[in-house]
Amino acid sequence: MKKMKKVIIGVVGKKLSGKGTFGMFLRETCVGKHVVLMGFSDILRDTLRDWDIPETRHNLQRLAIFMNHEFGEGTLARAVKRRLVRIDADIVVIDGVRWLSDRDMLRKIRGCMMVYVTANISYRFDRRLAGQKTGEASVSREQFLIEEQAEPEQYIEEIGMSADATIENNGTPEEFRTKVQKFCEKFQQICSIEKIKSHENLKPNHVKLLMNGALCSGRENSLCRGATKAVFIDSIL
Numbered sequence: 687m688k689k690m691k692k693v694i695i696g697v698v699g700k701k702l703s704g705k706g707t708f709g710m711f712l713r714e715t716c717v718g719k720h721v722v723l724m725g726f727s728d729i730l731r732d733t734l735r736d737w738d739i740p741e742t743r744h745n746l747q748r749l750a751i752f753m754n755h756e757f758g759e760g761t762l763a764r765a766v767k768r769r770l771v772r773i774d775a776d777i778v779v780i781d782g783v784r785w786l787s788d789r790d791m792l793r794k795i796r797g798c799m800m801v802y803v804t805a806n807i808s809y810r811f812d813r814r815l816a817g818q819k820t821g822e823a824s825v826s827r828e829q830f831l832i833e834e835q836a837e838p839e840q841y842i843e844e845i846g847m848s849a850d851a852t853i854e855n856n857g858t859p860e861e862f863r864t865k866v867q868k869f870c871e872k873f874q875q876i877c878s879i880e881k882i883k884s885h886e887n888l889k890p891n892h893v894k895l896l897m898n899g900a901l902c903s904g905r906e907n908s909l910c911r912g913a914t915k916a917v918f919i920d921s922i923l
Contacts, residue, residue, distance in 0.1 A: 692774075692777060692797075693776065693777045693778070693797055693798075693799075694780065694795055694797065694798040694799075695712070695778070695779045695798070695799055695801055696783045696789070696792040696798060696799070696800040696801070697709065697780065697781035697783065697800070697801050697803060698784070698789075698800060698801070698802050698842055698845045698846050698849060699802060699803035699804060700810065700834065700842055701743070701810065701814075701839070702805070702811075702813045702814055703803045703805040703855055704803050704805060704862060705781035705803050706723070706725070707855075707862065708779070708781070708853065708862075709779040710723070711862065711863045711866040712777070712779060712866055713779070715867050716777060716870065719776040719777055720774075720775045720776045721776065721777045721779065722773050722777070722779070723779050723781075724769070724770070724778065724780050725780060725781045725782040726766050726781070726782035726788055728769075729762070743833065747836050747837070747838050750784075750785075750838050751837055751838065754787075759785075760785075760787035760790075762787070762788070763788045763790070763791040764791070766780070766788070766791070767795075783800065784842060784845075786844070786845065788845075789845045789848070799873070800845075800848070800849040800851075801849055801850065801851050801869070802845075802847075802849035802851070802853070804853070805854065806856055807831075807834075809856050811830050853869060
């Protein structure tokens, strides 16, 4: 019997929107499944740590820009993919999808889906002031807005528009947890890996199911808002 392929969920969202929290809540929800959380920035953090360079947001952005500019667009995505394919897990949640090459790399992986986590700027700035990111609490709103225009941040909305699901995070942590739980209910293959069958001819475009009426009724919640497609492997086998 062939080993079941892992499900990969790429998470895109602006800083402090709740990308990492999404992964933690999903892992809590998917009881009995081996869920691994990783980020596109992990390899950048490892590099800065090895060179004894502070792991600040600014340095992470500079390193990502340097790697892509000096060694070709998609350099970071290719390095992350090598790590990704080696992970032994039922579900891998990888956050920090920022470059178009990140999105393109994930879209080529069979059984991968993308989630767009959104939050308005006031909520995100308040989280920054609350010090949810170590060492980043002291920043002005003006500086916060300037950071939003950095090169690695410029493609987030474009990538988010092509995501398979959108989840708003403008409320309390408990409200966000409930939305993640609903996400797992809507996309049953994430928390029911045993239902995903092996199929040699399965291609990425075969695992797309229009959400109109199939998974969501109307626009009753933010999961459905802006989403047009969803990976739902079970439905076509």
